[in-house]
Amino acid sequence: MPDAALPIAGHRFLIVGGASLVGSATAGELLDHGAAEVVLFDNFSFGSEQAVAHLRDHPRLRLIRGDVMRLPDLLRAAEGCHGALLLAAYMTLSMDRDPWGGLDVNIRGVQNALEAARANRLRKVVFASSNAVYGYGPGVSGELVETTPFHSHGAPPAAILYGASKIIGEQLCRDYHRRHGLDYVVLRYSTVYGERQHYRAANALYIIETYDRIRRGERPQVFGDGSETKHFVYVGDLARANRMAFESAATDVAVNTSGPAPITTLELVKLVTELAGGGPEPEFVGNEPGKVRLTSGGAFRIAHEEAERVLGWKPLVDMREGLDRLIAWFNSNEGKRP
Template structure:
């Protein structure tokens, strides 16, 4: 199968590319290398270095593709708040440009990677049919991407699914990203022999998903029954949340240190609680996450601390 992965030089995208190559697919990556790394793209994979919003440049890359995974995005709530227009070009205009390229090329299946950020601070366990109320520009652009995909399905019969990952972690997450996510930030501190710095009280909860489980869900989504691929959103997570304080303890245990966390002010735009209902993914995709938090954190700590 000929597959295009946008954002394939990034954290999740590069793990997906590895799995696609292992099953014998012919893979092309479109990535502007803004946070992704050239060395994440394995030999045998064509890397087109371009911005996804630049339709004239990326359009021809999609000709002949059977399947597209769209992951390219500025994957950061704080950066979307600091630089809304720049981030909108990547995340809002970017997804529309990729869908337009897919339509023009007649791509059979399109998987758009959205985010749990579309839920905002809605209470309780998050189910796909709940009213989405994003709190940040990042979440707004992700929700727009889902709605564009649904419109392409209605208007042009495009076959696809919108995937809502929750907090994904694993090897290849950059430790030094200015707007990095919580696990690599904690690992960087522990690796330096320093206590982790929690933003806020640490009572915020997150549904942490190991990257291999997420990739398994993405591959299942791409192979779903065409009848369900109407652009609908599907949560991919574990379906169990832990607090950031518990995460800090678990990671300190994985690092073999006993350091009391420090606390700073909460981050603007961050949501308080995030936990997925994964029954749709189970039902439609036969998805079942395999990696326990303890196991996933141990692998991740080893990989990131020795990178």
């Protein structure tokens, strides 16, 4: 039985794509658990100084400006580290704007990061994959488990490019494990939301747009009949999953990390309205033409039981609690958008 456990206390961690929602939350989690150092590596094309401003003066945090497309940057950043969390990626909306850059970062960027981990003899890599590896459209329904195939029929090109690039990223981890013995855990994140929310992910953006409309006294918009499923995960739960993936004896495995339960679009809008202190009834509108929307087909649930079995992790923060925290952050000074 392999023991690929990498304890947090006393060890150094590199977070590639660290100036981000998940990166900053995970940095805080690792520092709180005694990490000797956390190195945040980012080119700040999507990441922002703002996302890590609250950590900037932490004595055990180091910020490195570098690019995943430049292997030398990563080789140097990984020096002396024991573990690396690979977050840097284009998501669907940015993949749609720039498929050349997106495929570079999501594929070659992962190869470069794995190569830097190998060359520096890191003990463990955690790779941020996505439930996008199950695809989109009517085929995606019921319980999504780790062996569910990738459905792409009828989905927009950028969504398929994103999902396929994550499938490739996972396989590159497997390949480095087989060839070089590099231990890794793949976490298939569902849509992340929480404090220090960014404005790039299609589904998380919808929460913000809904809340903004309610605050302006406008009716929130529901696309279609509102029965479409979303399955979010709270950022703090993911930060804990990342930490536990390092700490766990597990290696060479991929598991879903989703929130406690899925929610329909209509339920989500009603919950945001309630947490905002009330507001007008939602308006049902058709899908916007030309906009990349990730429509799910039937009702689905992203099963996270395997993550509990393998890592001992399960999500703790439900949508009500998580949205409450997100809204409190919006309303604080920190949540003000530039």
